[in-house]
Amino acid sequence: MYSNGKNTAHSGEGRLVGNIVNFVIFFALFAAGIYTLGYWTLEVAWWPTLVSFALMFLAFAIPMHLMGRAEKAEDLVAAANAHQN
Template sequence: MYSNGKNTAHSGEGRLVGNIINFVIFFVMFAAGVYTLGYWELHNAWVPTLVAFALMFLAFAIPMHLMGRADKAEDLIAASAAEQK
């Protein structure tokens, strides 16, 4: 994308290390949830199921919430630019 005749930087530039760290953290949370299902037995089903559900839910919900915030920022910027005109 060009702005004022100059090539603007990519929006994700310089965030590789943070993205990798976030991916590893949430992938480990998801894998731990799957791992806890290995302790599931008929006489002891509640604890592993609830722990697995909680870990897998958080591994998906937190990144989705963070990505949703990034989408809203663009709308806020566009709205404030429209108000200034």
């Protein structure tokens, strides 16, 4: 892709291994959350439910909120302006 006559790199270039590692870690958290529901019974319902909810919440919240912050519009605009100067 070209911007102002300069070749700009793809945003995900060179991050394949890190993306795969992150996917494996957070998929394992999600799978562990589903696995804990196997211990759910009418006598013991609170602990498996709370643990499952916590693991699944972490599996979605960490990548969505913490790791996605590098892609804020303000950061992208600031980086583009700094790159032009």
